[in-house]
Every structure is written in structure tokens, then in C-alpha cells.
Amino acid sequence: MTDKKRNTILFIVLAFGLFLMFFVSISLGSVTIPFKDVYTSLTGGHATKSTWEYIIINYRLPKAITAVLVGTGLSISGLLMQTLFRNPLAGPYVLGLSSGASLGVAFVILGAGFLPPFLSVIALSSYGIVIASTFGSSLVLLLVLLVSQRLRDTMAILIVGLMFGSFTTAIVSVLTYFSTAEQLQKFTFWSMGSLGNLSWPTIIILAVCVSIGLLLSASSIKPLNALLLGENYAKSMGLNFKNARLIIIFATSILAGSITAFAGPIAFIGLAVPHIAKLVFQTSNHTVLFWSTLFFGAIIMLFCDVVSQMPGFDVTLPINAITSIIGAPVVIWLLVKKRNFQ
Amino acid sequence: MKQLFPKLAFFISFFLLIGCKKNEAEAVAATEIAKNSIEYASGLSIVKHEGYSVVKVSNPWPNANKSFTYILKEKDAKIPDSLVSYTTIKVPLESVVVTSTTNIPFLEMLEVEDKLIGFPHTDYISSEKTRKLIDKGAVKNVGQNEKLNIEQLIELAPELIVTFGVDNNNPMLDNLKKSGLNVFIQADWMEQSPLGKAEWIKLYGALFGKEDKAKELFDKIVLSYNQALKLVAEKPAVSTVLYGSMYEDVWYVAKGNSWVAQFMKDAHSNYLWADLKGTGSEGLSFEKILVKAKTANFWIASGSFKSLEEVAKANPHYAEFDAFKNKNVYNFEGKLGATGGTVFYELSPSRPDLVLKDYIKIFHPDLLPSYEFTFASKLK
Numbered sequence: 001m002t003d004k005k006r007n008t009i010l011f012i013v014l015a016f017g018l019f020l021m022f023f024v025s026i027s028l029g030s031v032t033i034p035f036k037d038v039y040t041s042l043t044g045g046h047a048t049k050s051t052w053e054y055i056i057i058n059y060r061l062p063k064a065i066t067a068v069l070v071g072t073g074l075s076i077s078g079l080l081m082q083t084l085f086r087n088p089l090a091g092p093y094v095l096g097l098s099s100g101a102s103l104g105v106a107f108v109i110l111g112a113g114f115l116p117p118f119l120s121v122i123a124l125s126s127y128g129i130v131i132a133s134t135f136g137s138s139l140v141l142l143l144v145l146l147v148s149q150r151l152r153d154t155m156a157i158l159i160v161g162l163m164f165g166s167f168t169t170a171i172v173s174v175l176t177y178f179s180t181a182e183q184l185q186k187f188t189f190w191s192m193g194s195l196g197n198l199s200w201p202t203i204i205i206l207a208v209c210v211s212i213g214l215l216l217s218a219s220s221i222k223p224l225n226a227l228l229l230g231e232n233y234a235k236s237m238g239l240n241f242k243n244a245r246l247i248i249i250f251a252t253s254i255l256a257g258s259i260t261a262f263a264g265p266i267a268f269i270g271l272a273v274p275h276i277a278k279l280v281f282q283t284s285n286h287t288v289l290f291w292s293t294l295f296f297g298a299i300i301m302l303f304c305d306v307v308s309q310m311p312g313f314d315v316t317l318p319i320n321a322i323t324s325i326i327g328a329p330v331v332i333w334l335l336v337k338k339r340n341f342q
Numbered sequence: 343m344k345q346l347f348p349k350l351a352f353f354i355s356f357f358l359l360i361g362c363k364k365n366e367a368e369a370v371a372a373t374e375i376a377k378n379s380i381e382y383a384s385g386l387s388i389v390k391h392e393g394y395s396v397v398k399v400s401n402p403w404p405n406a407n408k409s410f411t412y413i414l415k416e417k418d419a420k421i422p423d424s425l426v427s428y429t430t431i432k433v434p435l436e437s438v439v440v441t442s443t444t445n446i447p448f449l450e451m452l453e454v455e456d457k458l459i460g461f462p463h464t465d466y467i468s469s470e471k472t473r474k475l476i477d478k479g480a481v482k483n484v485g486q487n488e489k490l491n492i493e494q495l496i497e498l499a500p501e502l503i504v505t506f507g508v509d510n511n512n513p514m515l516d517n518l519k520k521s522g523l524n525v526f527i528q529a530d531w532m533e534q535s536p537l538g539k540a541e542w543i544k545l546y547g548a549l550f551g552k553e554d555k556a557k558e559l560f561d562k563i564v565l566s567y568n569q570a571l572k573l574v575a576e577k578p579a580v581s582t583v584l585y586g587s588m589y590e591d592v593w594y595v596a597k598g599n600s601w602v603a604q605f606m607k608d609a610h611s612n613y614l615w616a617d618l619k620g621t622g623s624e625g626l627s628f629e630k631i632l633v634k635a636k637t638a639n640f641w642i643a644s645g646s647f648k649s650l651e652e653v654a655k656a657n658p659h660y661a662e663f664d665a666f667k668n669k670n671v672y673n674f675e676g677k678l679g680a681t682g683g684t685v686f687y688e689l690s691p692s693r694p695d696l697v698l699k700d701y702i703k704i705f706h707p708d709l710l711p712s713y714e715f716t717f718a719s720k721l722k
Contacts, residue, residue, distance in 0.1 A: 029627070029629050030626075030627040030629050030630050031627075031629040031630055031632075031633050049633075050636075051632050051633050051636045052633075054632065054662055055629050055632060055633075058658075058659070058662070059628060059629065059632075059659065177486065180682055185589070189589045189590045190590070192590060193590075194590035194591050195591075196590070196591040196628065197588070197590060197591065197657050197658075197659070199658035264590075309591075309627060313627075316591045316592060316627045318590070318591075319591075
């Protein structure tokens with residue numbers, strides 16, 4: 001079987017898996033809704049109970065779409081970073097991008113009290129939070145890149161990323177010290193991560209941001225492949241390296257920033273998914289990797305969402321806990337097998 | 343979240359707590375005639391003897407493995423040898439530092455607020471009377487959130503610091519004691535019965551030598567509470583009630599034996615989670631809440647919402663409940679003091695009669711036509 005044939009079959013399986021997982025995520029939840037009612041609600045009919053219809057259309061469907069957006073966005077930003085840094089352990093959470101976004105959001109949520117009222121309303125709107133969060137994540141990414149110019153050692157870059165992460169976390173905790181109980185509560189719950197309380201208009205904002213990020217990434221597939229062979233090689237191929245890198249940085253920041261703004265800092269997806277894609281497809285060609293990471297990201301995030309609200313349980317677990325429980329072992333396993341990746 | 347404690351003292355008491363057991367039977371038997379003067383509070387006992395009182399706090403925090411006994415000694419009084427091992431506090435106090443806003447109304451009701459010389463995070467205090475003292479500089483800020491500033495306290499040297507513990511590890515309390523300051527652990531926030539919380543005024547009565555005044559004030563509150571109960575006695579509990587709010591994906595409802603649930607029961611309403619055993623709160627998924635409470639008549643929202651618009655903005659799913667559509671949404675935490683403290687957190691534990699009347703007016707408005715809400719507001 002040729003690689004191409006194998007990949008085609010894999011993609012068909014993935015597409016089918018995504019479809020299935022999407023439907024499973026909509027069908028399962030803490031309230032048991034018969035399969036028939038799920039189907040009628042989705043196809044525009046009326047379910048047996050109006051509350052069921054509301055849950056399917058206005059709660060589970062937006063949540064599943066958010067999961068797809070978050071999963072694809074974070075995974076692709078992880079893939080971009082791993083290639084950009086030529087480091088298998090790079091990812092938006094590990095390199096402190098999520099903490100940078102948190103810092104942006106913290107400034108907005110916790111600092112809004114210091115602004116004049118008309119400004120604080122603007123700052124606290126969905127747009128204000130997205131902008132602050134994207135700004136925060138791109139700032140950290142730029143700083144990490146700046147340092148990585150000087151330190152060629154990949155381990156050092158990771159440590160620098162971790163340091164930026166703890167630095168921003170420290171600033172956030174200083175901020176929390178001076179904020180009111182209510183602001184603090186709001187921020188604490190935000191930082192636990194959530195897929196479930198986005199309204200349709202906010203989902204559209206998120207979808208637009210993620211689409212811009214994904215389109216930019218898709219347009220960077222060629223430079224990404226060239227980057228794999230090293231910067232000098234990329235330059236020798238006539239690639240406008242600076243431009244390409246700027247686009248990749250912007251795409252990564254907007255993906256990590258917008259997702260963190262709306263869903264909270266979600267751990268490990270960005271790091272683990274690209275590796276899963278690489279392992280399954282056994283290639284480093286970004287044309288294939290882009291699409292496979294996209295599919296895997298969506299499927300795994302949907303799976304985490306299903307786990308976070310297993311049927312029969314009254315309580316939903318924070319999504320961040322689930323992604324970490326699934327993601328952390330993957331990272332440890334990667335570290336153990338690290339030789340294979342370098 | 344630990345930093346929020348003073349302001350959230352009792353917010354957390356119904357949000358996080360597990361359970362408290364009655365522990366009244368162990369009154370100190372130093373003299374035959376002495377009697378515990380506490381009737382409703384389950385975690386406090388005060389036994390008055392000739393020249394001194396024995397105060398026992400038996401349930402200082404959730405799952406506590408110890409209790410605290412204090413001897414309040416009047417001038418020149420003799421303490422029996424069997425009691426000298428306990429912390430002795432000379433009363434009446436001339437200066438005090440308290441750490442929970444819930445204690446401020448007790449001091450004011452007993453007219454000893456001028457004895458208060460320090461409070462951590464004074465911004466949380468809303469009462470105008472005490473705020474004036476703060477503005478004058480008579481009440482010093484001695485910390486940020488729950489963190490007491492030990493240096494400032496040593497400098498201030500109050501005769502007593504009345505504070506609370508959160509769990510069995512309280513290194514800060516040990517530090518305070520080591521520095522020679524007298525510390526009293528109070529636990530009004532652990533009480534689950536409305537009158538039990540309010541009865542802690544008697545502790546302050548004992549500390550300031552105003553036992554009779556405290557009893558008189560408390561008896562008035564009991565009377566007022568019982569009158570309100572009588573008022574609503576004939577009314578059937580027909581209105582169904584949804585309680586709480588959603589934080590990210592989780593909706594927190596008050597459990598059936600909690601402080602809030604008790605008020606809803608006493609005000610003759612049909613709280614939908616009255617059968618949920620236990621005190622504190624339970625986090626449930628939005629789906630479960632919607633299925634059960636979509637048609638509820640009333641929604642008592644937690645949080646400091648000011649308008650229905652703000653509610654819908656906070657989470658679009660709120661608008662799906664019938665209570666929201668029919669504009670039957672109330673909240674208790676919207677009224678703030680001059681410096682951002684929540685009036686309900688501060689005043690409600692000491693005035694359960696007013697809380698009950700607010701609830702009665704919500705569910706049976708015809709019973710109290712001329713009564714104005716103290717805490718509650720109907721969201722518009």
C-alpha cells in the first residue's frame with residue numbers, strides 16, 4: 001500500500017470519527033435525552049420536551065462547535081510552534097502563551113475597576129477580552145522568540161518559556177491581591193476553562209478568529225516544510241523568511257489568544273495533538289500534518305468534553321482538568337521517548 | 343480563594359461546608375446552678391459564674407478536631423484551679439479587633455463599636471456608623487483580605503483579637519498567640535440555623551459585660567422572627583423556587599439543610615432542592631437545572647446582579663427560565679456599602695428576622711404590603 005493510499009484511508013476514518021464524536025458529544029450529557037429527540041431537535045423539529053430542545057440546540061450544539069474550534073485551533077498553534085522552534089516540546093501552554101493570554105485577561109477583568117466606567121465597559125466586552133488576550137499571548141511569544149535568537153539550545157528556550165509562564169502567573173497573583181472578591185471569583189472561574197457558556201454571537205467571534213488563524217497557517221505550509229530543514233536552507237530556497245515567520249507568529253498568537261480568551265487556558269491539547277498526528281501519519285510533511293492535526297484536535301477535544309460531563313453524573317468537571325489528565329501522561333511518554341524526536 | 347475569606351465568610355459557609363453536629367450537651371459543670379445561656383447556636387456555649395464566664399466554641403471550622411474554651415474574667419474575680427489552663431480574657435474589654443464584617447452589627451447593636459480599633463481590609467465594612475469611625479482613623483486597617491498584618495497588630499496591641507479559623511492548620515493564629523496577643527476563635531459562620539447565627543451577639547455581650555442587653559436584643563429578634571413565622575403560617579407553600587447562579591459550567595444550589603434553604607422553608611415556599619440532604623452547596627450541571635427549574639415561579643439569584651440585562655449578559659442561558667421571562671428574579675447581594683462591601687454579607691447573620699421578612703415579601707407580597715425590602719431587590 002502506498003503512503004498516499006494509506007493517508008486517504010486514514011483521512012476517511014478521521015472524518016467519520018469526527019462526525020461520530022460530534023454526534024456523541026451532542027447526544028450525551030448529564031440529562032438523558034432519547035436519541036430520537038436529539039435527532040428531531042437537530043433537524044429542526046420539536047422534541048418531546050421543550051427543555052430538551054433548548055439543551056440540544058442552545059447548550060450542547062454551541063458547546064460541541066466550541067470544542068471543535070478550540071481543539072483545532074490549539075492543536076494547529078502547537079504544530080506551528082513545534083516547527084518554528086524545531087522543538088517537540090513546544091506548545092502554547094508550555095511556552096507560556098496561555099499564561100500571557102491569562103495576564104492580558106487578568107489586566108482586563110481585575111484592572112477594569114481602575115478605568116473610567118465607559119472604558120471599563122469596552123474593556124470587559126468580548127472584543128476587549130479577545131484583544132487583551134491575543135496581545136498578551138503574542139507578547140510572550142515574541143519575547144520567547146527574541147531570547148531563542150540568542151540561545152540556540154532548545155532546552156534553554158523551553159526553560160525560558162516556563163520562566164515567562166511563572167513570571168506572568170506571579171503578576172496575575174499580585175493583581176488578584178488588589179482586586180475585589182467578585183472580580184477574583186470571575187477570574188478564578190475563567191481560569192478553570194469552560195466550553196459551555198458561549199452564546200452564538202461570541203461563538204461567531206471565536207470562529208472568525210480561529211478561521212483567520214487557520215487560513216494563515218494553511219498558507220504557511222510551504223514555509224513550514226522549508227523551516228524543517230533549517231533557516232539557512234529555507235533562505236536558500238528563496239523564501240522570504242522574515243515575512244513567513246511573522247505570519248506564523250501572528251497565526252499562533254491569534255489562535256492561542258482568542259481561544260484562551262473565551263475558553264480559558266486549556267492545557268496540553270496544543271502540545272499533545274501534533275505528536276499524535278505525527279505518530280499516526282508518520283510524516284513530517286505539513287500538507288498532511290496540517291489536516292491530520294486539525295482532525296485529531298477536534299476529535300480529542302470533543303472526547304474530553306464528553307468525559308467532562310459523563311451521563312449519570314450531576315456534576316460537570318472543569319475541562320482543563322480533563323485535558324490535563326489525558327495530556328500529561330502523553331507528555332511524560334514523549335519525554336521518555338524523546339530521543340526519537342530529536 | 344482563601345484570600346476572600348472575611349467578605350465571603352458566610353457566603354462560603356453555605357457554599358463549601360459539609361456539616362455540623364450539635365454539641366450542646368457538654369456544658370461545663372463547675373457549679374451546679376450555672377446554666378448555658380445559649381439556646382439556638384449549636385457551636386457556642388456561655389456559662390456564667392460568680393465573677394467569670396466559661397465560653398466554649400465547639401465547632402470552629404468544618405471537620406474540626408478540637409474545640410476552644412475561654413474564661414472571661416471580671417476584675418478581681420477568682421478562677422477555680424480546674425480552669426486556669428484555659429485562655430483567660432479580662433472583661434469588659436476596652437479594645438478589640440474583629441476580622442469578620444458579620445461581627446460589626448453585633449458591636450453596633452451593643453453600642454460598643456467605639457471599642458473597635460482595628461479590622462483587616464476595612465473597605466469591606468459597609469455600616470455607616472462604623473465607616474465614620476474608620477474615616478476618622480479610629481479603626482485601623484490591619485491587613486489585606488484575610489491576611490492579618492502581625493506587626494501592625496503588635497503595635498496596635500488590642501486586648502483581644504476575635505477571628506476565625508478555616509481548617510485545622512492556622513499558622514497565623516499560632517503566630518499571633520506567640521506574640522503575646524489574646525486570640526478568640528469565633529464561628530458564627532458555621533451556624534446553619536438563622537437564629538443560631540444571630541445568637542452569637544451574646545458572645546459580644548459577655549465580652550463587653552453587657553449580657554443583659556445582648557439577651558434583650560436577641561429576644562427581640564427571636565420575637566420578630568416568630569411573628570413573621572406566624573404571619574405566614576396559614577399560607578400554603580405553592581411557589582416553586584430556583585436558587586443560585588452558574589459559574590462557568592456549574593450551577594451552585596444551596597443544599598436542603600443550609601441557612602438559605604431554611605429561610606425559604608420558613609417563608610413558606612417550595613424550594614426545588616429542599617430534599618437535597620446536607621448543608622453548604624452543590625454544583626450541578628446546567629442541563630439538570632434547566633430540566634427541573636425551567637418552570638419555577640421564582641429565581642433567587644446569587645451574585646451581585648443589578649438588572650435582568652446584566653443577568654442575560656453574564657450567561658445567555660439564564661434567559662431561558664420562566665422566572666426570568668416573567669421577571670420574577672430577585673437577589674440579595676446587590677446592595678453595596680460606600681466602599682464596595684456587600685451589605686447582605688455583613689448584616690444578614692445578625693438580623694435573620696429581616697431576611698425572613700424579605701423572603702416572605704417575595705413569595706407572599708400581600709402579607710407585608712408596606713414593608714420595604716432590607717436586602718432583596720427585584721431585578722428589572
